[in-house]
Amino acid sequence: MAPLPLAADSPTATAADLRRDAFHGVLYMLGAALGFSLMSLLVKVASATFPTMQIVFLRSAFMAALTYAVLRHDGVPATGNDRRTLALRGAVGATALSLFYLGIGRLPLGDAVTIQYTAPVWTALTAALLIGERLRGRVLAGAALSMLGVMLVARPSFLFGAGVALDGWGAAAVATAAVLSGLAYTFVRKLRATDRPMTIIFYLSWIGAVGSLPFxxxxxxxxxxxxxxxxxxxxxxATHAGQVGLTKGMARLEAGTAASIGYLQVVLAFAWGALFLGDAVDGWSLAGAALVVSSVLLVVRRAKAR
Incomplete structure (x- = not known):
């Protein structure tokens, strides 16, 4: 069964259709930010008890079962159409999530999220190289503003000091995860022409489960x-909700635009830390949160004008 068509795929699409598609894409990406921020918080709590790869396996097995059930219910073959790209996206995405989980367990949550959210830079670059998307000035400005806001919110110790040295292996794991995440987002963008979002998530899930089980x-x-x-x-x-929002959002927005909206996850993670982990709220954090929200609004305005 072919993927559901988007307005942007129709030669007769009106400007209102395109704006509606972009608006829905923004909503999906905001939902993804909420889901992934909750995931980060929960993984941080679980890492105190469970080994990283056990968390990855249980999460992936749960998502594989859920998405397979949805595909069966909808009568959609789980094998997909562009199997090569689906497998590449699954392998790259599963590796990125595993490395991010590893980093969360070894680094302060703010540091880990800060490094991970360099991913939109890699998304914009890989999308330009692999699928020919143009690097737009407004998206680049929004990404730069977001990165500045992220730094102020998380205040990573490797830049601000604070007398806490980052774990080298943890920092390397999250930095690699950021690069791989950017590449995975680009694969999602490419797959919009051939496969449904649930098929993309199913590949990510079963490949993650199979790959993490031996470890x-x-x-x-x-x-x-x-x-x-x-x-x-x-x-x-939470991971499933984030992946659904991400996959559907990436299908409706340009890769750099969609990934930049994901910076809102950092603001949400900051809020969860203050509410549930006793993290202090100060002026630097509030200023950073304001910059991130401003950058999201900038990108949303660009998306709605497509």
């Missing part, structure tokens, strides 16, 4: 008890 079994497996079961389930649900 999970050879490590120190920890059986969940009591409240740890709903914690792990919530990680799967």
């Amino acid at each position: 999970a079994l050879t490590g120190a497996w920890v059986w969940p008890t009591g409240w740890e079961w709903p914690l792990l389930l919530a990680i799967g649900l």
Whole structure:
């Protein structure tokens, strides 16, 4: 079954159709930011008890089962159409998420999220190289403003000092995850022409489950008890929500535009830290949050004008 057509794919699409598609894309990306910010918080909590690859496996297995059930219900073949790109996106995306989870366990949450959210830079570059998207000035300005805001919100110790040295392996893991995430977002953009969002997520999930299982079994497996079961389930649900929003948003927006909106995740992660982890709220953080929100509004304005 062919993917559902978007307004941008129709030769008879009106300006209103294009604006509606872009607006829906913005909403999906905002939902992705919410889902991924909750995922980061929950993974940080779970990392105190469970090995990283066990979290990755359980999350991926849950998402694979859920997306497969949705595909069966909709009568869509799980194998997809552009299998090569689906497999590449799945392998790259699963590796990126695994490395990010590893980094969250080894770094302060703000530092990890800051490094990860250099991904839009890599998205814009890889989209220009691989699928011919043009680097637009407004998107680049929004990305630069976002990066500045992210730095003020997270205040990474490798730039601001604070007497805390970053774990080298953790920083390398998240930096690699950021590059791979940018590439994965570009694959999602390419797949909009051939495959449905749930098919893309299914490949990410089953490849992540298969790839992480050997590492999970050879490590120190920890059986969940009591409240740890709903914690792990919530990680799967938050990740699934983020992936659905990301995949559908990327199908409706240019890669650089969509990825730049994702910077809002940092503001949300800052809010969760203040509410649930006792993180202090200060002027630097508020100034950074204002810059990130401003950059999102800038990118949204560009998207609605497409």
